[in-house]
Structures are given as C-alpha cells and as structure tokens.
Amino acid sequence: MATKEQKMDMDSRALLSQKGTNAYAVTINNRYGIRYDIYVCPNDKESGAKKIAIHRALGIVHGRGVALPPQIDFYCSANYEMQNRAYHRNLNHEQASVISLGTTATKGGSGTGLSSMPIVGFDSATLITLHELGHNLHERSVGDRFWTDSWTGKVATFAEISPYAATNKKEFVAEFFCGAMSGATYSDACKNHYRELGGATGTHFP
C-alpha cells in the first residue's frame, strides 16, 4: 500500500512522462473568476475541439455555483502516452489543478463511461473535461482523505450513472459530477452517496 507521499509523487510525475519533449503553445484565459492556461502540442489536430470543450465545461460548472480552482492548466496532445486525466499535485506536492486531454478525448475515453454515450447536446470532449474537473474538485473538497482513504469498491447506486462509475469510488464521484452537470437527474440515494464521498457541491449543485 503506497503512502500518501508516494501517491502524490506518482500523481505529479505522471504528466511529465506523458508530455514528451514537444514544445507546447500556451494561451492564457481569464474567465469564470479563474485563470486557466491551455497548452497545445503541435501534433494535436483535435485541439480546436478540445479548447471549445474546456471553455464550455468551465462555464457549465461555474453556472452551477461550484467554486473552481483559482488556476487550472490544461494539456492537449496527440502523444500516444497522453491520457485523459486529472492531476492534483505539482512536483513539490503542493496543490495544483492540471488536466490532460489525449487522443481519445474527442472519441469517448474508456468506452464504458458517460463520455462515450450519446447525451443530447454534449460531445465527448466536453463530457471528459467535466469528468476530470469532477476529480479535481473532489480532491479539493475532501482534502487529505483523497490520499489516505481507500476508494476501492462499487457504490450501490452506480448503475444509475454508467458502468464506468462502478470502477471505484473516485470514478463514481467523477461520473456523477459529469452526468449531473450535463443534465441527468439521479435519485436521492445516489446524490447522498455522492455527498458522503465528498464530491464538490455548489449553490445549484447537485
């Protein structure tokens, strides 16, 4: 069982291993009360769609009254190593919000999550960005529990959301966040599971 420090190390080093040696072009955005930087790898032909998805997802979360991190860095790349993933720590183990969008971001991620299901009005890149934001906000909401608790096991109400929500409790939280942000309504039991696990809440959410 990895210690908290080991888990933070794995988290902060994962992005480094996926970025490769490419020179990323960055655009700095100030909207929704935060700063967010979008780093684009020149090999990424889908970066336009990913940028639109990022702006839209942040607008949706902001509109539901959920406080966003003060700064988020997004990485868009077609490197084969690049995952769709949220990172929560920098190399000094300080809190940071970083999200990477890889080659599958516009094609539906894992294939069993909400991002690969037809949801009217939502493309998979927006759904994946919402899912990853759900992870980031979960970490900020539960604090140390994110690193010290066991998150294995299925949550009883996962089937209301998606097969992927059964993966573990962190994925349940991120899938609930993505689903509810994109307009799904879930039972009180399901909402309570989300709250008990410490998922992010806001003035109009969940």
Ligand SMILES: [Zn+2]
């Ligand atoms: Zn996830």
